[in-house]
Amino acid sequence: xxxxxxxxxxxxxxxxxxxxxxxxxxxxxxxxxxxxxxxxxxxxxxxxxxxxxxxxxxxxxxxxxxxxxxxxxxxxxxxxxxxxxxxxxxxxxxxxxxxxxxxxxxxxxxxxxxx
Numbered sequence: 001x002x003x004x005x006x007x008x009x010x011x012x013x014x015x016x017x018x019x020x021x022x023x024x025x026x027x028x029x030x031x032x033x034x035x036x037x038x039x040x041x042x043x044x045x046x047x048x049x050x051x052x053x054x055x056x057x058x059x060x061x062x063x064x065x066x067x068x069x070x071x072x073x074x075x076x077x078x079x080x081x082x083x084x085x086x087x088x089x090x091x092x093x094x095x096x097x098x099x100x101x102x103x104x105x106x107x108x109x110x111x112x113x114x115x
Contacts, residue, residue: 002026002028003027003028003068003069004028004029004066004067004068005027006050006064006069007030007032008032008054008070008086009073009075010032010033010039010043010073011033011038011043012073012075014105016040018071018105019031019043019047022071023047030047031043031048032051032052032060032063033050034052034053050062054090055086055089056089057089064094064097064099067099068099069100070103071102071104072087072104073104074087087104090102
């Protein structure tokens with residue numbers, strides 16, 4: 001059976017590349033988005049899209065159901081703590097689902113003052 005990976009933060013520059021690589025490697029990919037109707041057309045054509053809020057444990061729970069792994073690629077934008085809070089929620093829910101693989105990619109500190 002092919003593993004299903006939930007990708008949180010799939011539409012940005014970093015996340016979209018992760019999605020395409022997972023698909024190339026033969027995984028089923030589920031996308032988690034706060035705006036599922038805005039998920040790029042090419043992604044929604046090849047992936048299952050689930051809407052929700054990263055800080056809402058129920059929506060993360062629903063998205064992770066049946067998944068074998070999760071990849072986080074969050075961008076807090078004007079809320080620098082969103083990545084931290086979201087990662088905590090995902091880790092808590094993933095533990096309840098006995099998910100063994102969590103990957104995380106962040107561009108949070110990529111800014112001019114950190115160059």
